[in-house]
Amino acid sequence: AAEVLLATREGASVGFAVLFDLPEVVFARRCGQLDDLFVLPEARGRGIARALIAEAVSLGRRRGWSHLRW
Numbered sequence: 055a056a057e058v059l060l061a062t063r064e065g066a067s068v069g070f071a072v073l074f075d076l077p078e079v080v081f082a083r084r085c086g087q088l089d090d091l092f093v094l095p096e097a098r099g100r101g102i103a104r105a106l107i108a109e110a111v112s113l114g115r116r117r118g119w120s121h122l123r124w
Contacts, residue, residue, distance in 0.1 A: 069093035
């Protein structure tokens with residue numbers, strides 16, 4: 055199942071990241087897959103994509119992922 059992280063600014067959606075929690079055969083653990091990352095053109099350059107990636111990494115740490123791949 056896919057999960058979506060949503061970035062908002064002043065009540066409007068400005069970006070999203072689509073993630074998957076997957077089995078990792080090599081490490082016999084779970085890993086994260088960042089499948090898509092999008093920020094509206096007019097909202098770019100404000101650190102929104104960086105914040106979405108940071109949240110994906112934080113989520114992965116809480117879940118014990120061995121790594122996050124894109």
